[in-house]
Amino acid sequence: MKGMTIIVKTISSWVKVLIFLFGIYIILFGHLTPGGGFAGGVILASSYVLLMLAFGREFVEENLPLPVASKLDCLGAFLFALIAILGLVIGGSFFVNFLYQKYLPGEALSLISAGTIPLSNIAIGLKVGASLFMVVLVLSIFRPGVSGNEKE
Amino acid sequence: MAIFYILLLFIIIAAIIAVETKHLLSAVICIGAVGFGASIMFLFLRAPDIAITQIVVEVLGLIILIRACLSRELTFISGPREFFGVVVSVAIIFVIFLAGIKVFETLPDFGIPIFAEAPEAASQTYISQGLAKTGAANLVASVILDFRAYDTLGEATVLFTSIIGATVILRKKTKKLLEDPDE
Numbered sequence: 001m002k003g004m005t006i007i008v009k010t011i012s013s014w015v016k017v018l019i020f021l022f023g024i025y026i027i028l029f030g031h032l033t034p035g036g037g038f039a040g041g042v043i044l045a046s047s048y049v050l051l052m053l054a055f056g057r058e059f060v061e062e063n064l065p066l067p068v069a070s071k072l073d074c075l076g077a078f079l080f081a082l083i084a085i086l087g088l089v090i091g092g093s094f095f096v097n098f099l100y101q102k103y104l105p106g107e108a109l110s111l112i113s114a115g116t117i118p119l120s121n122i123a124i125g126l127k128v129g130a131s132l133f134m135v136v137l138v139l140s141i142f143r144p145g146v147s148g149n150e151k152e
Numbered sequence: 153m154a155i156f157y158i159l160l161l162f163i164i165i166a167a168i169i170a171v172e173t174k175h176l177l178s179a180v181i182c183i184g185a186v187g188f189g190a191s192i193m194f195l196f197l198r199a200p201d202i203a204i205t206q207i208v209v210e211v212l213g214l215i216i217l218i219r220a221c222l223s224r225e226l227t228f229i230s231g232p233r234e235f236f237g238v239v240v241s242v243a244i245i246f247v248i249f250l251a252g253i254k255v256f257e258t259l260p261d262f263g264i265p266i267f268a269e270a271p272e273a274a275s276q277t278y279i280s281q282g283l284a285k286t287g288a289a290n291l292v293a294s295v296i297l298d299f300r301a302y303d304t305l306g307e308a309t310v311l312f313t314s315i316i317g318a319t320v321i322l323r324k325k326t327k328k329l330l331e332d333p334d335e
């Protein structure tokens with residue numbers, strides 16, 4: 001698939017930045033406004049899906065190869081588990097909000113507040129974005145009947 | 153309140169069309185109509201978090217489904233139905249219908265939160281002390297990432313495992329685990 005016409009390519013190359021920034025905003029302000037890690041991650045993935053539909057699969061695979069997306073996915077899951085285990089080590093119980101209770105109370109309604117909740121949002125956003133991007137990429141690579149017979 | 157029933161009627165009609173139509177692309181678009189109707193309903197019920205998540209996931213899922221419909225040869229499964237299977241499924245649907253009537257008698261009216269009828273519910277604690285105990289202004293974030301973070305951990309694990317399965321099954325190059333002895 002070589003992509004769509006030049007109109008679609010130009011528009012989507014402008015819009016992709018806005019979609020990506022909106023996803024980052026949804027993730028970072030997840031503890032203050034509606035949204036959060038899951039919705040922001042899906043928005044990040046959908047900006048790459050827009051690029052894939054407009055420019056073709058090879059363009060996206062050059063920008064964000066499948067192994068890199070896999071590493072981002074694992075990094076997000078690892079960060080989320082690390083926050084939980086740090087709560088067990090420092091705070092005394094699994095998933096306790098140790099940053100808010102001990103070290104960084106922050107000011108309510110400001111960006112730096114709520115302890116581990118923004119960090120968990122970032123981890124989940126990374127994980128969900130990378131994994132949904134991988135789903136779309138893998139599904140578009142897969143062709144029934146073709147895979148596995150290439151070497152013969 | 154009338155807007156809810158109009159939306160419900162729209163969703164039900166779209167769902168029935170999605171089941172009954174023969175054209176697969178029309179069925180996918182009707183499923184999308186169901187999802188967007190649900191997200192508008194969440195918005196009117198003052199749940200913007202769920203509305204955002206619903207509409208975003210719906211868009212991504214529709215893109216995947218429509219691409220799958222456009223680029224594949226479609227096979228329709230049809231044929232005579234077995235008598236025993238029809239009887240069993242009708243009986244199960246009837247039992248679920250009766251149980252559903254019993255359940256819906258206990259629920260409050262549509263659009264009224266369930267903790268309005270249970271003052272000692274745990275959600276009252278979340279609402280009154282969520283900001284003081286977690287510091288998050290968005291109460292939904294404080295519930296899913298602090299009070300009920302185990303649920304989010306399970307969700308992340310399910311997503312992680314399913315992605316591993318998808319990448320292993322659908323990959324392009326197959327790795328040979330065992331070498332052929334002839335070669």
